[in-house]
Amino acid sequence: MKKSAFLSVSLVAIALSGWLSTARADSAEATCQVRKDGEVKQGRSGPCTFSQRQGYIDLDLRNGVTYSLAPGNNANHYKDQKGNKVIRTQAGGNTQEFKWEGGTKVTVTFVGATAGGGGGNAAVGSGETPADLKDLVNGRLVGGEVDDEMTRRGYRQAKSEVQGDEVYSYWRKSSNGQCVVVHYSASRHVSSIAHAFESSCK
Numbered sequence: 282m283k284k285s286a287f288l289s290v291s292l293v294a295i296a297l298s299g300w301l302s303t304a305r306a307d308s309a310e311a312t313c314q315v316r317k318d319g320e321v322k323q324g325r326s327g328p329c330t331f332s333q334r335q336g337y338i339d340l341d342l343r344n345g346v347t348y349s350l351a352p353g354n355n356a357n358h359y360k361d362q363k364g365n366k367v368i369r370t371q372a373g374g375n376t377q378e379f380k381w382e383g384g385t386k387v388t389v390t391f392v393g394a395t396a397g398g399g400g401g402n403a404a405v406g407s408g409e410t411p412a413d414l415k416d417l418v419n420g421r422l423v424g425g426e427v428d429d430e431m432t433r434r435g436y437r438q439a440k441s442e443v444q445g446d447e448v449y450s451y452w453r454k455s456s457n458g459q460c461v462v463v464h465y466s467a468s469r470h471v472s473s474i475a476h477a478f479e480s481s482c483k
Contacts, residue, residue: 307478308332313342314388331377331389333478335442335449336464340379340387348387350379352464356410356418356473411454411461414474424469431463439482453482
């Protein structure tokens with residue numbers, strides 16, 4: 282009986298450790314500038330940590346404030362931990378910009394990132410849809426058809442992660458090593474494609 286109980290606990294521990302390694306977020310150091318609604322001057326800025334996992338984003342400011350953003354139904358649309366709507370209004374080079382419906386804006390500038398994100402040199406993915414894949418977003422192709430098309434366009438699949446009814450599939454471009462994440466909705470249509478962290482494709 283004791284042996285059986287020990288075996289059960291061991292299996293649970295192994296399964297949990299595997300899940301935790303899959304769920305680990307990719308993080309990068311950045312500078313966050315926060316501008317409140319109505320402020321006309323440049324907002325206060327300071328060091329922060331940007332974390333991203335399966336479409337979810339956390340912005341941890343050094344002053345103790347954390348913004349936790351969950352993906353919405355459309356690309357670049359989120360909700361924070363209080364249910365407020367947030368839109369990513371800029372996602373290019375080494376900067377991302379998030380705007381709350383109440384007017385607050387947070388600009389994230391990545392430390393040591395290079396503009397463009399080509400060749401895997403950027404510290405994080407820009408969140409921008411690669412030009413050669415834009416037509417696949419909200420397109421007619423679904424599931425395996427998208428996989429076939431990604432392969433035809435020179436991408437190699439690295440891994441996939443399932444969260445509820447949604448799938449996040451990570452692909453690396455053979456020509457330059459660029460990592461992208463394809464977000465499939467419950468219907469297996471592509472709801473977004475974005476540059477991803479280099480480490481996400483390993």
